[in-house]
Structure formats: C-alpha cells, structure tokens
Amino acid sequence: MKTLIILEDNNGKIHRMGLESIVAAQKIASALKGSIQAVVIGQNADTLADEAASYKLDEVLKIKDPLLDNYSADGYAEAVKQVIDQENPDYVLFGHSYQVRDYAPKVSAKLMKPFLVDNVAVSIDNGKVVLTKQMFNAKLFSDIKTNGDSPFLISFQSAAFSSDAANKGSAVIKELNINIEASMIKTESEAPFKEQAGGIDLTAADLIVSVGRGIGKEENIPIAQDLATALGAELASSRPVVDAGWLPSAHQVGSSGQSVSPKMYLALGISGAIQHMVGMKGSKNIVAINKDPEAPIFEVADYGVVADVLELVPKLTEALQ
Amino acid sequence: MKIAVLVKQVPGSESPLPINSDQKWVDENTIAYIMNESDNYALEEALQIRESKGEGEVVVISLGPVRIQKVIREALAKGADRAIHIQMDTQSEIDPLSTASHFVNVMKEEGFDLVFSGLQSDDIGMGQTGVLIGELMGMATASLAIKTEVGDGYIKVKRELEAGWFQWVKLSLPASISIQSGLNTPRYPSLKGIMGAKKKEIKVVEPNKNESKQTLEKIYLPNSDKQTVMIEGSIDQMVEKLIDTFRNDIKIF
Numbered sequence: 001m002k003t004l005i006i007l008e009d010n011n012g013k014i015h016r017m018g019l020e021s022i023v024a025a026q027k028i029a030s031a032l033k034g035s036i037q038a039v040v041i042g043q044n045a046d047t048l049a050d051e052a053a054s055y056k057l058d059e060v061l062k063i064k065d066p067l068l069d070n071y072s073a074d075g076y077a078e079a080v081k082q083v084i085d086q087e088n089p090d091y092v093l094f095g096h097s098y099q100v101r102d103y104a105p106k107v108s109a110k111l112m113k114p115f116l117v118d119n120v121a122v123s124i125d126n127g128k129v130v131l132t133k134q135m136f137n138a139k140l141f142s143d144i145k146t147n148g149d150s151p152f153l154i155s156f157q158s159a160a161f162s163s164d165a166a167n168k169g170s171a172v173i174k175e176l177n178i179n180i181e182a183s184m185i186k187t188e189s190e191a192p193f194k195e196q197a198g199g200i201d202l203t204a205a206d207l208i209v210s211v212g213r214g215i216g217k218e219e220n221i222p223i224a225q226d227l228a229t230a231l232g233a234e235l236a237s238s239r240p241v242v243d244a245g246w247l248p249s250a251h252q253v254g255s256s257g258q259s260v261s262p263k264m265y266l267a268l269g270i271s272g273a274i275q276h277m278v279g280m281k282g283s284k285n286i287v288a289i290n291k292d293p294e295a296p297i298f299e300v301a302d303y304g305v306v307a308d309v310l311e312l313v314p315k316l317t318e319a320l321q
Numbered sequence: 322m323k324i325a326v327l328v329k330q331v332p333g334s335e336s337p338l339p340i341n342s343d344q345k346w347v348d349e350n351t352i353a354y355i356m357n358e359s360d361n362y363a364l365e366e367a368l369q370i371r372e373s374k375g376e377g378e379v380v381v382i383s384l385g386p387v388r389i390q391k392v393i394r395e396a397l398a399k400g401a402d403r404a405i406h407i408q409m410d411t412q413s414e415i416d417p418l419s420t421a422s423h424f425v426n427v428m429k430e431e432g433f434d435l436v437f438s439g440l441q442s443d444d445i446g447m448g449q450t451g452v453l454i455g456e457l458m459g460m461a462t463a464s465l466a467i468k469t470e471v472g473d474g475y476i477k478v479k480r481e482l483e484a485g486w487f488q489w490v491k492l493s494l495p496a497s498i499s500i501q502s503g504l505n506t507p508r509y510p511s512l513k514g515i516m517g518a519k520k521k522e523i524k525v526v527e528p529n530k531n532e533s534k535q536t537l538e539k540i541y542l543p544n545s546d547k548q549t550v551m552i553e554g555s556i557d558q559m560v561e562k563l564i565d566t567f568r569n570d571i572k573i574f
Contacts, residue, residue: 073452073462098483102464105417105449109456114418114534117447135445135540136338140347142445143538144415186461190489192482207573213334231573243503256481256501264571271334274446285571287563292335299543303566305552305559315560 001034004089004151006080007052008097012044014051017095017156019163022055024122024156025093026167031124034090037061038171039083041076043069049173056169061087067180071099074185077106082178084111089151091129096155098255108153115153116144118274120160129154137273138296158255158278200234200250202258207233207266210253210280211241214269214290214309218246223313224268230320236260238276254279269309272297289313322377322471324367325428327438327450328396329357330389334443344539346412349388356392359439363500365507367437368400370471378402380431384423385411390523397518398510404521409528415445419531421453426529429458435476436497440465448499455497463490464499 003025008015025036035058040048042064049062061083068075076099084092084107092107094100096118108115120141121132131144131154146152202208209228215221221241228235236258237251253260254276265283270276272288272295280286281300288301291308298304305312332338336353340346356364364381371377381396383389384407393404407423414420428436436458438451455462467487468479477491481501492498510518552562567573 073464077456098465098481101448102452102462102480105452106456106462108418108449109421109453112418112534114416115449116535117449130538133446134543136332136347137334137443137446138543139338140340140540141543142415142540145536145538147532147534147536186493187463188491190491192486192488194486231567239503245506255483257485259484264567264573287566287571296543298549300547301549302547303552303563303570304549305563307556307559312556312559315556316563319560319564 001029001032002087002089003028003034003036003091003093004084004087005036005038005093007038007040007048008095008099009040009042009044009048012047014048015095015097016163017097017158019166020159020161021093021095021156022057022166023161023163026056027122028091028124028129032127037087037089039063039080041068041079042071053171053173054168055171056167057171060171060173061176062173063176063178065178065180067182067185070189072185072187072189073103073106074187075180077103077110078180078184079178080104080107081110083176084151086176092151092153094153094155096157100155104153104155111151113151113153114146115155116146117155118157119154120157122154134274137271138277138299139294157274159281202234202236202251202253202260205234205260206263207231208236208260208262208264208283209233209266209268210236210238210270211247211268212238212270213240214271215241215246216310218244220310221246223310227313227317227320230317231266233266238270238273267297267301268313270297271295272300322371322374322435323431323433324370324377324379324435324437325431325433326360326364326367326379326381326396326401327424327436328360328364328381328383328392329439329442330354330383330385330392331357331442331444340540340542344541345537346540349412354388354391356395357439357442359441359500359502361439361507362502362504363437363439364396364399364401365505366469366500367435368508369505370469374471380405380433382424382427383407384409384420384528393523394518395510397521398514399508400514402521404523406523406525407528408525413537414533415447415537416533416535417447417449417453419533421450421457422531423528424450424454425457427526428454434494436460436495438497438499440499440501451497451499458495458497461492461496462498463492463496465501466498467501467504469498469504
C-alpha cells in the first residue's frame, strides 16, 4: 500500500495544507501498513524537498523542469500524472487549495480515476479508506467510498488536520525525471499580483463584527457598523455581502479573503459556508446570531443566539451605548 | 461565438433538508430548489459576452430529473438561446467523472468555443465538473475566474488565488472556464423573456450508462464536538445575557 502526497509551494515553503495532508498520509499509512512518498515540484523544489525530508516519510520525490518553474494547470497536471504512472501509488493526497482545485481534476480526467475532494476526515473500513465530506453548504456530512481500482486522488479541507501533528523523521530525497513539452501547456500566465486591501487589516483585529447575507440589504449595513463601533470592533463580512456590492472586498473573511483569529468573532446573519469558516474558525470566541437554528455557523460557535439580527442588533447596540 | 453554460438546480440556502430513512439522500419532495449561485453568474457572463459581441449563441446544458426544467426555463427567460436537458435521476449520484462524461457526450458534436460553469455546486460541492469536461475535450481550462475578456481566438481570465492574490491567464479557444461568484450582477428575467422562453427549444437526451467511481455511503447531520452555549429568552433578555457573556466570559470590557 503506497500513499503519495503532492506538496504545494507557498513562496519557498510547504503550503500549510500540504503539512496537514502529511498527517492524513501518516494516519492512512499506519492503519494500512504502507509507505509514504511526498512530491515537490517547481523552481523551489530543492528547498521544499529539504523541508519535506524532515518529516516521517519514506521518500521525497523532487521534480524540476524549466516548464514547471511557474505554475500552470496543464504542466502540473501532466507532471503529477507522470509521477503516478511511474510510482503506482494507491492513494494520492492533496490539500484542497485553490491551486489544487485548478489542476487536480485534470489529473483525474487523464487517468480516469476519481478525485474525492474537500474531505474533513478519513477512516479505514475493511482495508479501504472512507472519506468524510461536508455537503449542502456544510449542513450535512457524508461518508464516501471509492469504487474500482486505485489510484484514488483525495484532497482535504484546510484545517482538517493540525499540521503540528505531523510526525518528524528523515526521508531520502530522490530526483524524478519526467517529460514535459511546451506544446502541452495551453495557457499563458501572467505574474500573480495582490490587490490593495483598502487598508483594513483584519488579521490583527482583537474584536470583529462580521456581517452575512442575513442582514438582508445594503441599507441595513449601518446596523452592523453601529454595533462594531459600539464595541470598538472591526467590521468584516462573508462573501455574499461583498458579491452583492454591500461592502468592499477588503472586508471579506474566508478562503479568498482574510484569515482572522480575534478574541471575539461576532457573526451576524452568517450561515457558515465552508469558504467562510476556514477564515474564522481560529477565533478564540465565536458568537453567532442567526435566525436559522440549523445554520452551520452554530457548529463552530461558542455562543449562539437564534434571533433575527435586524431585531436584536439595534437593541444590543443601544444597550452597549 | 458559441458558449455552453452548465447550470445545476440545487436546494436553496433556506430550504429544509430532511434525510431519507436509508440515509442515502435527502427527501427531494420537501426541498425548495433554485439555480446554483455560481452557475447564475456563469450564465450572466455568457449572456454579456454574446451581447457585447452582437452575435453568437448561449446554450444551457443541465443534468437531472424532470424538476430541473424549472431552472432551464429560468435560464432561457434570462436570454439563453436554447437548452439541452440530460434527463436522469441524480439521487445519491456524486461521481464528477461520470457527470462530466454525460456532458461531454452531448457537447462533442456542438463545437463550443467556450464552456462556462459555476465553480462548485451548493449541494454536493465537488467543484470539478468544468475542469474535467475541458480536459476530457482537450480544451484549455481555468478555474476561479473573477473577470473575463474575450478577444479574437482567445479568452483572458483574471483568476482568484488565495489570500487576496490574483493572476491573469490567457487561454486559446476552445476553453472551459469555472466561474467564481461575484464577477457580475446577474439579471432577472423580464416578462418578455419569460414569455419568449416558452417557445425556445429544450432538447431532452438520455444519459449514457456510466459506472460511478465514488459512491455515497450515507449522509447525516454533523455531530459537533463543540459545546455551544445557547443564549435564549426574549429579545431584551438575550441582549442582557449577551452583554453579560461579553463582560464575564469573553472578557472584552
């Protein structure tokens, strides 16, 4: 039984979700008595390989090619496909990052093998892995099994495992040759850039009042702003509020916005989609106000209030003043 | 310019989701369905491209049982030219490779320049159908598109990366693009559009037989290991208890 982990480059360091997938691989390998290989790709492969080799893995495979210096979906998918062809793993693990969403389905299509995405847990049943995934915007959970022959591609949601739990050790580093041609890459990518965040640094905020779709309309945003002011908190939001144009994107918390860990995160009318939760579940205290008692936000909340924010919040603000 | 838009019908965010007794799926009879959010943005983007070019065709393609014709009609009412409905029971069907194969099957004779899909569905959330279809059809692909610019024989998309980063990617046509929500303002159907949609073609096709490579064993309510303290009472009591929690438990004052 062989598990292969694809580690992502985050500016010369292993992406945190990659470290988390090492934990998943170690769990699978110990239950099924198997080996673990990790793969690093691209211009930072040497440094990434050294970092990966400090974990309890059997082998680190290094892939370097001028065509893989910068990320492209076609290049990375072809490289990973060739590694799988050469190494014949049973399971191929990824972190469910934006990059992985972009290219890993292509590997699945090339191999005609399933990609089980965005899982929050893994267990073993009769020698086979069972994956746990959230569905219906995290309102329900599901257990999913694979069919047919391996390999199986599997990704894990951010923070499904704690990267601190990855066992340390020392692994052998090996360079792997693959064959990529320029004609395989159908896209031309420009350099990544960061947009001005509008001067709002939510990552350092101690108190955050965050507003979701439950606020109803743009004209109600001041209700949340007034509470934030009364508490001395920063105003944040979930994605639907930004998509609707009610607040600028600089306020957005979640996978495509900022990740925050304040002393108190007060969520107003936020249902708790996965993309939002990954950005705020590190908060010390989560207080959720939502009129829907089934809202997934209550799963992570320390304190919950089932109420209409439009009714409750103005009174709360008034009492605080 | 011929654009395919993949549209899915999913439970609305406030719909009840009662689980069937066999724990294999939810009771579809009680669900209030809507068009998947990111698909709605994908449709709008396609309509805007057709309008700005002053030519072309937008074809909506959807997979599911008879009930999904509601969102197909909605898409036609918003301005799509025609539709293809791959009619099949999708309960407990979760394999994206199988889903993508069904789409490829009806798309391969069409010669689309662009395939637009929403980033992920708000039901099973596999988030890969658009990329799979592109790869299976030999097209260039890009996901998480937050802006598009169509030129002669190419499309440029601004892709969302993590933590506030972005990247422009240029793709030769044909290309399959997964659309992130928020990149435009989806229109509502006009009365004229609704009337006109009744005359537009919905071609119903049978699916191929595909083998599922991943299967749903069971669905269940989350078993939270977190103890949530619920603050209850009248509005005034809740306000009072909240302030007490802020002061004595979270200690923010």
